Amino acid sequence: MNQQYSSVLLEKAVDEFAKLPGIGRKTALRLVLHLLKLDVATVDHFANSITTLRHDVKHCRVCHNISDEEVCGICSNPLRDESTVCVVENFQDVLAIEATTQFHGLYHVLGGVISPMDGIAPSDLEIDSLVERVGKGGIDEIILALSSTMEGDTTNFFISRKLSAFTDLKITVLARGISVNDELQYTDEVTLGRSIVNRVPFTIK
Amino acid sequence: MNQQYSSVLLEKAVDEFAKLPGIGRKTALRLVLHLLKLDVATVDHFANSITTLRHDVKHCRVCHNISDEEVCGICSNPLRDESTVCVVENFQDVLAIEATTQFHGLYHVLGGVISPMDGIAPSDLEIDSLVERVGKGGIDEIILALSSTMEGDTTNFFISRKLSAFTDLKITVLARGISVNDELQYTDEVTLGRSIVNRVPFTIK
Numbered sequence: 543m544n545q546q547y548s549s550v551l552l553e554k555a556v557d558e559f560a561k562l563p564g565i566g567r568k569t570a571l572r573l574v575l576h577l578l579k580l581d582v583a584t585v586d587h588f589a590n591s592i593t594t595l596r597h598d599v600k601h602c603r604v605c606h607n608i609s610d611e612e613v614c615g616i617c618s619n620p621l622r623d624e625s626t627v628c629v630v631e632n633f634q635d636v637l638a639i640e641a642t643t644q645f646h647g648l649y650h651v652l653g654g655v656i657s658p659m660d661g662i663a664p665s666d667l668e669i670d671s672l673v674e675r676v677g678k679g680g681i682d683e684i685i686l687a688l689s690s691t692m693e694g695d696t697t698n699f700f701i702s703r704k705l706s707a708f709t710d711l712k713i714t715v716l717a718r719g720i721s722v723n724d725e726l727q728y729t730d731e732v733t734l735g736r737s738i739v740n741r742v743p744f745t746i747k
Numbered sequence: 748m749n750q751q752y753s754s755v756l757l758e759k760a761v762d763e764f765a766k767l768p769g770i771g772r773k774t775a776l777r778l779v780l781h782l783l784k785l786d787v788a789t790v791d792h793f794a795n796s797i798t799t800l801r802h803d804v805k806h807c808r809v810c811h812n813i814s815d816e817e818v819c820g821i822c823s824n825p826l827r828d829e830s831t832v833c834v835v836e837n838f839q840d841v842l843a844i845e846a847t848t849q850f851h852g853l854y855h856v857l858g859g860v861i862s863p864m865d866g867i868a869p870s871d872l873e874i875d876s877l878v879e880r881v882g883k884g885g886i887d888e889i890i891l892a893l894s895s896t897m898e899g900d901t902t903n904f905f906i907s908r909k910l911s912a913f914t915d916l917k918i919t920v921l922a923r924g925i926s927v928n929d930e931l932q933y934t935d936e937v938t939l940g941r942s943i944v945n946r947v948p949f950t951i952k
Contacts, residue, residue, distance in 0.1 A: 547842070548807075549815045555800040558793045562778050573767050575838060577797060578804065578813070585801040588763045589794040592782060595760040596790040599783065602753075608783070610754045633780060637752070 552578075604675070606651040606668045608633050616648060623647040625682040629672065629701065631655055631689060634727040639687065642735035647685070650675065655693040656700055664700055673704050676711060683712040685741055689726045690716075702744050713744040757783075809880070811856045811873045813838050821853060828852045830887040834877065834906065836860055836894060844892065852890075855880065860898040861905055869905055878909050881916060888917040895923060 547553045552574060559570035577585050601607065602614035609615070616622060616636075626647030630636055631654060639645050652667045676684065686701060688694035702713050717740035726734075752758045757779060764775035782790050806812065807819035814820070821827060821841075831852030835841055836859060844850050857872045881889065891906060893899035907918050924942035925934045934942075 547813070548819050548821065548838075549804055549813050551796075551800045551804050551815055552813055555796045558796045561793075563781050564774070564777070569769070571839070572769070574797075574800065576768050577801060580801075582801055586798055588766075589798045591756075591760045591763045592779075593791055593794045595756045595779065596782060596785075596787055599754055599756050608752070608754045608757055610756055614753050616753065633753075634776070 601651075605649045606653065606671065607636055607649060621646075624680055626685065627672075627675070627681050627683070628685040628687050630687050631694070631726065635687065638727050638729065638731075638734060639738065642731050642738060644735040644738045645685075647683075652688075652697070655688055655691075655697040657693045667697075669701060669704060672701065676705060676708055681711065683714060685738070686713065686715045686744060687726070687738070690724055698744065699746065702746070714741040715744050717741055806856075810854045811858065811876065812841055812854060826851075829885055831890065832877075832880070832886050832888070833890040833892050835892050836899075840892065850890075852888075857893075857902070860893055860896075860902040862898045872902075874906060874909060877906065881910060881913055886916065888919060891918065891920045895921075 547556070555574045555577075556567060556570045559565055559573050560567045562570075565573070577588065580588075598610075600609050600612065602609040602612070602617055604613055604617040607614050607616065611618075623646050626645075627650050628639060628645060628647055629650045629652060630639065631652055633651065636649050636651065639649075650668065650672050652669065652672075654662050654667055656662060656664055656667065672684075675681065684701075684705060686698045688697050698715060705711055705713060717737040752761070760779045760782075761772060761775045764770055764778050765772045767775075770778070782793065785793075803815075805814050805817065807814040807817070807822055809818055809822040812819050812821070816823075828851050831850075832855050833844060833850060833852055834855045834857060835844065836857055838856065841854050841856065844854075855873065855877050857874065857877075859867050859872055861867060861869055861872065877889075880886065889906075889910060891903045893902055903920060910916055910918060923938070924945065925931065925938060931939070
């Protein structure tokens with residue numbers, strides 16, 4: 543590609559911003575020109591917040607959610623109900639469920655759903671660690687709170703099979719108040735809250 | 748504000764992204780979570796491209812456009828017509844005019860337009876350096892290519908007054924009228940009115 547701007551440095555910065563999801567070259571240029579107008583300390587602070595995050599952020603060793611500590615604030619909170627674990631796909635889903643204020647248990651963040659199309663196998667997800675966690679005892683109920691998609695359903699099925707040895711364990715899914723093909727993180731809070739309250743036993747259809 | 752996420756580092760990075768123009772907190776979170784998924788080297792490269800740009804980018808000492816060198820590629824190009832200088836507001840305007848391939852002279856980037864509402868005075872802009880540049884001789888025509896707004900018109904007026912001492916200098920503005928491919932019925936009244944008053948002889952191109 544030919545050079546488009548009068549500055550290679552500018553070109554490179556725009557290229558980097560344009561790699562971000564949903565950011566085109568016009569938007570990237572606008573953002574970069576905005577950064578150019580800020581003072582050096584502010585821009586350094588911006589860049590630092592990114593590198594520090596990437597280098598220092600951890601995943602909670604219990605629930606695998608994004609955390610600054612070895613064990614996250616939810617898992618280490620004595621007021622949360624340790625006997626109920628809600629299995630979610632990612633960080634945003636934890637945010638979405640926390641926003642409903644309807645759930646007081648702990649989480650287990652899978653890091654995705656099983657998706658042969660995207661090359662995501664069960665071994666890429668935190669499924670074994672979930673089974674191990676249940677095996678340690680103290681968990682009465684697993685709520686499968688995955689997106690209502692084919693991949694989510696497949697993952698629900700896979701997990702329920704993996705957990706079938708624990709005969710006393712109650713496995714539930716979110717009530718089907720959420721529409722088919724909806725992404726969990728974009729579901730409105732009332733619908734999502736109700737579907738947690740009205741969760742039903744998991745059955746294989 | 749209360750902490751919203753399970754990680755202060757994440758919170759800070761989202762805060763920084765959300766300061767960018769046109770980026771809300773949801774988009775900021777999406778961008779930051781995307782960066783978290785990339786490997787460390789890629790994220791370092793991204794952050795570096797921003798700090799390097801801010802620290803090392805220069806403004807051409809002739810036209811004040813963004814440049815990696817003391818004198819930019821347009822000003823140092825011997826094929827460009829040095830006798831015609833196009834006065835623009837900012838870097839994007841240079842890009843826009845270059846994209847037309849209709850202009851072969853040099854530029855002068857003001858860095859904005861006079862705007863008392865935004866606290867931008869003539870002394871904040873590269874107007875004195877324009878007068879100085881014209882004073883050195885060799886410039887036959889100044890094209891005022893500012894936005895067709897009250898601020899643009901004010902700036903045009905101010906510059907033309909400042910340059911009035913150079914009696915041989917031709918000062919022009921961009922032609923104003925209806926846009927190419929515009930439907931007449933949707934053109935605003937002021938533009939349409941002006942384009943009737945300033946009508947030109949019909950020629951077959």
